[in-house]
Amino acid sequence: MDGEGCIKKAYECILNGDFDGAIEWFLQAIQLEPRNASFHYKCSVSCARSGRWELALQHAAKACELKPDHEEYRYHLDVVEARRLVSDAKLIMASESGSASEAMEFLQEARILDPLQAEACYLAAVCCMQLGRLQEARLLAAEACRLEPAMEEARQLNRQLKRMLRRRGRD
Template sequence: MDGEGCIKKAYECILKGDFDEAIQWFLQAIHLEPDNASFHYKCSVSCTRSGKWELALHHAAKACALKPGNEEYRYHLDVVDARRLVSDAKLLLASGESKPAQVMEFLQEARILDPLQAEACYLAARCCIELGRLQEAKQLAAEAFRLEPSMEEARLLYRQIKRMSRRRGRD
């Protein structure tokens, strides 16, 4: 089977909802045609959907290296990198071992790479609360909700910050 045949098999797997098997077919296509940027890009998209950030990042970067002028590949690489940074920030927050300022570095970089990253705004708002930067937290929570209107936790956080701000104004 050639690379294109593997890609067709990968899409069949995607249609069945078997993303792990699809990734295996994409990897087989890449093995057969390692310099095919499109194969790396398609593999990266499936890896992203499956939360396999390092593999997604690797193949997105490879696609960009093979076709440096391709804006779609470059945009995808930035989005994947931003999602990876948000994922890392969530792990740091969950561990409780890092300081909000350290986590903010990840989130700021994620927001630069992907300005539409609502979750990065939401998590940054939470960090700003811990840092005592309520005005910035309020703006970030509002931005998260604007970017992702279905993000209920951002709307609730925004309301919480408004209440906190009013209480501070009375103190």
């Protein structure tokens, strides 16, 4: 079987809800045609959808390396990298030794790479709140709500910050 045949099998797997099977077929296509940027890109998209961020990042980077002027590949790489940075920031925030300012560095980079990343805005708002930067936190929470109106935790944080800032104005 050639690379295109593997890609067809991967799409069959996707249509059947077998995303791990699809990734295996994409990887097989890549083994057959390692310089095919499209195969790396398609594999990366499926890996990202399955939460396999490191593999998604690896293949997104390879697609960009093979076709550096391809805007769609570059955009996808930025989105995957942003998601990985958000994941790293969450780990920092959850650790005993992690600090809000350290997590904020990751989140700021994520927001630069993917300005539509609502979770990065929400987590940055949480960090700003922890750092006492309430006005900035409020703006970030509002941005998270704008980007993802169904994100309940961002809406709750936004309301909480509004109340805090109103009370602060009365003090």
